[in-house]
Amino acid sequence: MIYDSVISTGTATISGCSSADLGTDILKNISVPAAGSKDEFFYDRVLVTGQRGIRLSVNGQTYLQEVPITGQALNEVSYQTNTGDFFIKGIESSIIQRSKLNFSKDVPMKSNYSLSYDVVTGGNFAATGDLGQSLKNSIVGGVGASAVFDSCDYFLNGQKVYSGAGIGVSAGTEGYDFIPVFGVGATYGGVVTATNKSNFTYTAYSKRVKSTSITGLNADVFSETGFIEGRTSFYINGIEQAQNNYLELYTGVSIIKKDVTSLVFSGVSDGSISESVTL
C-alpha cells in the first residue's frame, strides 16, 4: 500500500494562511462536494473559472477535464472531447448548463457515485498514445521551460502514480530534459508497454502552492511543519480518499483507551441517569 498525504503548510503567519495574494486562500477549493441531482452533478461556478480548473475525484479516481470542441448545427451546439473524461460548457450555454459536469459516454458514472473536486490553477496536462513523451511536451507547452519533473502530480488513467511506482523520469529531471515515462521496469515501476499504451491516458497537474506530499508505506503521517486543517488530500494506492476517512489531529491524542470501564448506551446525554461517568 502506498499512502500519500498532500498537506498545505501555508505560511508562517495566521493571515498568510488565508491570503489570496499568497495563494493560500484555497480552503474552499479542496475536496468540494459536487452537488448531485438524479444523474446529474454540478460544480460551484463561483469557485471555478475557465474550463480547465477542476480536478474531479469520482470514487477516488481522478477524472480528466477537457475543453470540448464545439460544433454548430441548426438550433444545436455539439460538443466533442478526445482524451478527457468530462467537460463543462462555455458561454454558449445557459447558466444551468454551464454549471453541470458533462461526462463522456465511455466514462462510468452513476448517481450514487461519490464526487468531489479540487479547484486547480495552472491547468492540467494530458497525453496518450506513447510512454510519456507527449505528456512532457504538454507540460512544457503549458508551463514552459521552467517545468521540472517534481513540479507536477501524475496520474495514470486517474490513478495517482509516484516516482518509481508507476512513473519514472528519464533524460534528466529539470527543464526540457525530463521525460516522464510510465513504462515497465524498476526505474519506472509502470505498466504501460508498447502494445497496451493506447489504453492509457496520462495526466499531470501542477502541485498545489505551499503544500508538500508525504508518501510512504505508513498510513498515519506526522508532519514536522504542520498543516492547515481541511487543506489536505489523502491517497491510498493513488486513489483519493474522502476527507472523513482520516483525522487531522495534534500529536498525542489517545484514539483508543484500553482497560477503562465505561457505561455507554447510545451515549451519555443530557437526561441520562447514571451512577458514574467515565470520560
Next chain:
Amino acid sequence: MSEKGIDYALNASLGNTERLLVFYDFSGMSGRHIGIGSDTLYYPTIENCDPAPNTGSYSGIITESGCTTTFTAKLFATGDFLINNKADLGKSNLKVNTPDLNYSETSTLFDFQFNADVTDCVLFGSLEKSSTTINDEVITGAKGYNVGITDRGHLFYQGFNNAKGDFIHTASSIELAKRNIIGFSVGSNSLNISRFDYLNNKIQTESFSLKTDSIANNDEFYLGGAQQYFRGGPAGVSGEYKTSDISLNSFCLLSGYLPPSAMFSIGSGFVGNYFTDAGTNTFKREITGYDQTIVQKTGITGYDYENTGSINIATGQYMMTGNFIGIGTTNAEEGDRYFVYRSFDDALSASGVKSFVKEEVGYLHPDSGYQYLPTGDRSAFDTLGLQNVEGAVNRYVEQQGISGASTIEVKLFGSRFMTGILSGISGVVQIPLYQTVIDRPAVPSSGVRLNSPSELLKKNFIYYLGKRI
C-alpha cells in the same frame, strides 16, 4: 499584547467592554505588578487586566504558590508559573472568586496550548456537587459546570441537572491543535462549544440543549482544575485538583450568552495585534479663481525716418570753375584801371565748384586826400581831377576751367513705423489660480491584524481511519 486587540474586538462586536468580566493576558505579565494575598501563607494573584471595567475584581489566585514570604511567593509566580508569556497551568491552578457571577449566562474564551501531548484536563472548573439527606432522602444539587478536554482531544462540558443527574456533552467533531482558541457560551437553555480556526477563517462549533436554570452559581472557579471531578492528581492545598498540562496565553470571561460568531470576533484579539493607521490624505489642485489681465491692442503709433543711404543724381550740365592767384603788385596811377578779384563764399566752394568774379576799378591813391582838382581839359583825367600819383595794386592771374562734377549726392531717408500700445482692448488673459486641497481626507483605521505565528495553530498528524473501521 492582546489587551488592545481585545479592547478593539469587544468594541467592534459589542459596542463596549461592559460585558468583559475577567481578562487575563499573560503576555508580559511577569514584568507587571503581581498582587499578593495572604491567609496563613502568601499567594500571588494575577490581577484582572484592562480593558475589563472592574480590574479590581476577579483576581486569579495562584493556588500552588502559597509561601511563607512574599518574596518566595512572587518568585514562584514569575519564575515557575509565568513562563514565556504564558501561565503554566501544569504548575498551578488559578482560582478566581466570583461572588456575583451568574454562571447560567456566561461566555468564555480560552487561548491555550498543550505543553506536550494531548492530555485530559479541566480548563474551566466550577462544578461542585453536594448532597443533603432530608428525611432519609438524599437530595443532590450542584453548582457551576466544568469544561475540559478528553484523552481523545475533544472538548467536553460537564454539568449536573438536578432533575436528571450528571451529564457530559462532548464536541466530538472538533479536533484540537497544539494551540487553540476555544469558546463556550452558556445561556438561554443552550450551550455552544467552539474552536475558532483563524487559519481558515472558520468557526467549528457544536450546539447542545442545556437546562440553564439548573446551573447554580458558584463562589469560585478554577482555571486548569476543579474542586471536584475529573481528578487527575492529588488534591491541592484547597482541595482542588491540578489536572492540566497546558499553558494559558489569554483568558476572558464575559457576562451573558454570546453566539460563536461574536466569540470568533472577540477571540481574534487573542491572536492578532492591534494596529492603528492614521491614513493618508490625498490631495488635488483646484482652481480658486483667475488672475485677469487686460490686453491692449498694439499697432503702429507713428513713423520715424532714418538715413538709409544716398544716391548721386546727375545734374545734367557742367559748371564753370576757376580761381585767381596773386602774382605780385604793379604800380598804377590814379585813374588807371585794374581788376579787383573776389571769390564766392565757402558754401559754394564746398560743393566742389569754385569761381570768382572780378571787377575793373580805377585806382585812387589812398594818400591823395581824395581831392580832385579838375583842369578843365576835356579828357576824363582832367575832368575828374585825378592826381598823377602812383600806388601799388595787386596783380592776379586767372585760372578757369570747367568742373567735371556732373552729379550731386542726395541723401536718402526711409520711413520706419513705430509700434506701441494702442488705446483699444484686444482681450483678457485669464491665468487660473490654484490651491491644493484635500481630495479625500485620511480615514483613520484600526483593527486587529492576524500576523501572529501560525505554526502552533496547525495540525501535525494525519490518522487514517480505514484500517480501524
